[in-house]
Amino acid sequence: MSARDSIKLLVPNLPQGHELMPRLLQMDARRVYTNFGPLVQEFEAALGQALQSQSPAATGQPSTVHCVTLSSGTAALELTLMAMNLPQGSQVLLPSYTFAATALAVLRCGLVPVFSDVDEFTWQLTPAIARDAVSRMDFSLVLPVATFACPFEGQVWDRFSDETGVPVLIDAAAGFGNQTVGLKTPVCFSLHATKPFGVGEGGFMASANGDLVAQVRRLSNFGFEKGQVVRLGINAKLSEYAAAIGLVQLDRWAGLQTQRRVRWQRFSSELTKVPDLALQAGFGLNDIPSNVVVRHVRAEQLRLQCAAAGIETRSWYCPPLHQQAAFREMPVLAYLEQQKLSQSEHLGQFTIGLPWHDDLTDGDITSISTQLQAVCQSPRTVRS
Amino acid sequence: MSARDSIKLLVPNLPQGHELMPRLLQMDARRVYTNFGPLVQEFEAALGQALQSQSPAATGQPSTVHCVTLSSGTAALELTLMAMNLPQGSQVLLPSYTFAATALAVLRCGLVPVFSDVDEFTWQLTPAIARDAVSRMDFSLVLPVATFACPFEGQVWDRFSDETGVPVLIDAAAGFGNQTVGLKTPVCFSLHATKPFGVGEGGFMASANGDLVAQVRRLSNFGFEKGQVVRLGINAKLSEYAAAIGLVQLDRWAGLQTQRRVRWQRFSSELTKVPDLALQAGFGLNDIPSNVVVRHVRAEQLRLQCAAAGIETRSWYCPPLHQQAAFREMPVLAYLEQQKLSQSEHLGQFTIGLPWHDDLTDGDITSISTQLQAVCQSPRTVRS
Numbered sequence: 199m200s201a202r203d204s205i206k207l208l209v210p211n212l213p214q215g216h217e218l219m220p221r222l223l224q225m226d227a228r229r230v231y232t233n234f235g236p237l238v239q240e241f242e243a244a245l246g247q248a249l250q251s252q253s254p255a256a257t258g259q260p261s262t263v264h265c266v267t268l269s270s271g272t273a274a275l276e277l278t279l280m281a282m283n284l285p286q287g288s289q290v291l292l293p294s295y296t297f298a299a300t301a302l303a304v305l306r307c308g309l310v311p312v313f314s315d316v317d318e319f320t321w322q323l324t325p326a327i328a329r330d331a332v333s334r335m336d337f338s339l340v341l342p343v344a345t346f347a348c349p350f351e352g353q354v355w356d357r358f359s360d361e362t363g364v365p366v367l368i369d370a371a372a373g374f375g376n377q378t379v380g381l382k383t384p385v386c387f388s389l390h391a392t393k394p395f396g397v398g399e400g401g402f403m404a405s406a407n408g409d410l411v412a413q414v415r416r417l418s419n420f421g422f423e424k425g426q427v428v429r430l431g432i433n434a435k436l437s438e439y440a441a442a443i444g445l446v447q448l449d450r451w452a453g454l455q456t457q458r459r460v461r462w463q464r465f466s467s468e469l470t471k472v473p474d475l476a477l478q479a480g481f482g483l484n485d486i487p488s489n490v491v492v493r494h495v496r497a498e499q500l501r502l503q504c505a506a507a508g509i510e511t512r513s514w515y516c517p518p519l520h521q522q523a524a525f526r527e528m529p530v531l532a533y534l535e536q537q538k539l540s541q542s543e544h545l546g547q548f549t550i551g552l553p554w555h556d557d558l559t560d561g562d563i564t565s566i567s568t569q570l571q572a573v574c575q576s577p578r579t580v581r582s
Numbered sequence: 583m584s585a586r587d588s589i590k591l592l593v594p595n596l597p598q599g600h601e602l603m604p605r606l607l608q609m610d611a612r613r614v615y616t617n618f619g620p621l622v623q624e625f626e627a628a629l630g631q632a633l634q635s636q637s638p639a640a641t642g643q644p645s646t647v648h649c650v651t652l653s654s655g656t657a658a659l660e661l662t663l664m665a666m667n668l669p670q671g672s673q674v675l676l677p678s679y680t681f682a683a684t685a686l687a688v689l690r691c692g693l694v695p696v697f698s699d700v701d702e703f704t705w706q707l708t709p710a711i712a713r714d715a716v717s718r719m720d721f722s723l724v725l726p727v728a729t730f731a732c733p734f735e736g737q738v739w740d741r742f743s744d745e746t747g748v749p750v751l752i753d754a755a756a757g758f759g760n761q762t763v764g765l766k767t768p769v770c771f772s773l774h775a776t777k778p779f780g781v782g783e784g785g786f787m788a789s790a791n792g793d794l795v796a797q798v799r800r801l802s803n804f805g806f807e808k809g810q811v812v813r814l815g816i817n818a819k820l821s822e823y824a825a826a827i828g829l830v831q832l833d834r835w836a837g838l839q840t841q842r843r844v845r846w847q848r849f850s851s852e853l854t855k856v857p858d859l860a861l862q863a864g865f866g867l868n869d870i871p872s873n874v875v876v877r878h879v880r881a882e883q884l885r886l887q888c889a890a891a892g893i894e895t896r897s898w899y900c901p902p903l904h905q906q907a908a909f910r911e912m913p914v915l916a917y918l919e920q921q922k923l924s925q926s927e928h929l930g931q932f933t934i935g936l937p938w939h940d941d942l943t944d945g946d947i948t949s950i951s952t953q954l955q956a957v958c959q960s961p962r963t964v965r966s
């Protein structure tokens with residue numbers, strides 16, 4: 199990298215125009231562009247198979263993973279919440295350290311978000327945190343997030359539901375490739391361009407429960423059944439164009455994953471050279487994070503150093519949701535007052551998102567690591 | 583047409599894959615796929631200019647038509663209703679003879695739909711009907727529909743608002759090309775593949791009010807402003823792919839319109855040969871309906887005759903919304919009991935949607951007309 203070039207934070211890697219051509223020619227011949235067309239059906243089946251094959255053949259894995267594609271990951275959350283028929287006004291437990299869409303979907307379904315803190319090491323709402331919460335308050339649902347694609351082991355939330363009687367929906371927005379689908383707990387994914395597996399705008403829900411998937415599909419088409427609206431749905435269908443992109447992206451997926459694993463190995467090993475730096479825990483050996491986010495007490499200095507060196511960074515989830523204007527006034531404060539959300543607040547302040555994309559070279563990775571190390575070695579830096 | 587071929591009801595006419603290629607190459611170079619990208623911005627500006635140029639240069643036409651693209655026409659309605667800040671639980675007047683999305687958007691914003699009947703000739707909720715309704719009940723909004731793309735004259739609803747103090751939002755779902763934008767009343771359009779101007783899935787809102795458009799844009803991106811959620815939005819952004827298709831479709835638009843005007847002239851003139859047949863009134867000389875729907879006391883016989891001859895037909899909006907399962911139980915019946923929705927019920931039963939698309943040949947049009955005439959001339963048919 200020359201001194202004048204910047205290292206970008208995020209560069210989506212979607213199919214090139216010429217790669218889409220065979221699918222576009224299919225569409226030219228069919229003249230079908232939406233309304234559960236053949237490419238959407240093919241894409242949904244392929245996503246189900248991919249999730250199926252990612253799941254180890256063990257007890258507790260569904261025999262079939264059903265998928266329904268939607269206009270966005272947020273729509274996937276919203277329509278799945280609707281399909282789960284939770285009592286209006288009931289409380290849903292979710293982490294404060296996450297993207298706003300999780301809470302917005304809850305609110306738009308007439309449910310009340312109650313923000314929990316996250317685990318110090320996995321940065322997630324864990325079953326242990328949720329067990330404590332459900333022993334103190336009533337919840338109709340727990341909505342954990344596979345933060346930065348860090349997956350939950352397939353059955354932990356199924357077991358939680360069995361033990362507590364409280365249903366769970368996993369928001370695995372960026373987690374396709376890492377997050378598997380259990381026997382009970384549905385999982386929502388985003389297909390947004392900035393996700394590891396993207397189509398532009400889109401999302402999907404995956405579940406072992408074919409009926410739930412069928413209900414979400416109906417809700418995504420205005421709630422129509424046999425020509426009449428039977429439930430108050432919206433239009434959240436994925437177009438054939440988006441499905442075409444998804445199918446081509448699926449063909450590229452294994453190759454992308456292989457590259458990314460190699461790059462992530464190199465990057466994480468470089469980062470061990472930076473004193474006092476902590477990575478998010480909980481990724482399996484084959485898992486790849488969606489974003490490279492590091493925790494450091496001198497995060498602010500790291501940010502400034504990177505900016506000066508032309509390295510783009512981002513502060514994710516800062517401030518955490520319970521401190522944002524739209525959520526601050528929500529009737530969730532009773533719970534917040536009982537339990538401080540110290541990890542969420544700390545992570546918002548003391549993490550830094552580093553460049554992470556398929557154009558990142560070995561040289562870029564070395565540069566990033568070198569800049570971070572420089573901050574820690576600087577005599578002017580007062581250690582906290 | 584050979585006896586074995588059928589005449590399809592609807593065949594979307596979207597750009598061919600090769601026509602999209604120049605735009606896809608732009609995307610390959612930019613690597614931007616959503617989040618208000620350059621193609622979305624270009625598409626929104628081009629839509630605004632198209633609407634501007636369609637408006638006659640007369641008093642009451644806005645100097646600039648602002649547009650915001652969205653994931654669907656329904657999302658356009660829903661987010662515009664949100665941006666208009668109507669009191670929660672207030673009543674919105676809309677026609678019963680329309681597609682369910684109009685009422686669903688109202689309900690999902692916490693507003694109460696009150697169904698009105700439609701005009702005998704234009705099949706629409708007209709200013710005259712709305713004036714009567716607002717004199718009898720309180721409404722926070724009137725939501726008329728440009729049914730089958732039949733437009734409202736630019737200023738009639740602006741005048742209605744001025745006179746009554748009740749704001750109006752026009753649902754012009756299929757009306758791009760016919761419906762203009764006035765000084766006050768925002769207009770929502772669908773870009774669904776089955777509309778005259780489609781991109782697959784999508785929609786947009788157009789208004790002279792740039793602030794309203796900016797608010798809807800913010801709501802379409804989770805309600806974010808300067809990195810924090812300030813209002814409870816959703817993700818309803820249009821992808822760069824969809825904008826690319828829209829831009830190519832805009833390039834084809836003038837040509838499509840010219841063809842369709844010639845075809846519509848031929849079709850409407852053929853239909854005058856069918857006794858007792860009524861067309862929807864209210865279209866201007868240059869306007870083109872989105873669907874060819876005819877009213878006939880023997881609609882059921884016409885449907886059977888067409889089916890036997892391999893001509894696809896559809897019954898639109900049958901039953902009308904106030905008779906559909908999801909809306910029947912709504913707290914709107916107080917109004918319905920005061921005023922029968924006889925036109926909506928009659929139209930649901932006695933209209934028939936005929937084939938209408940760009941593949942329809944002169945021969946097809948003659949065949950359709952001939953079949954319809956045969957029913958009316960048949961001695962076995964008892965005239966009502």
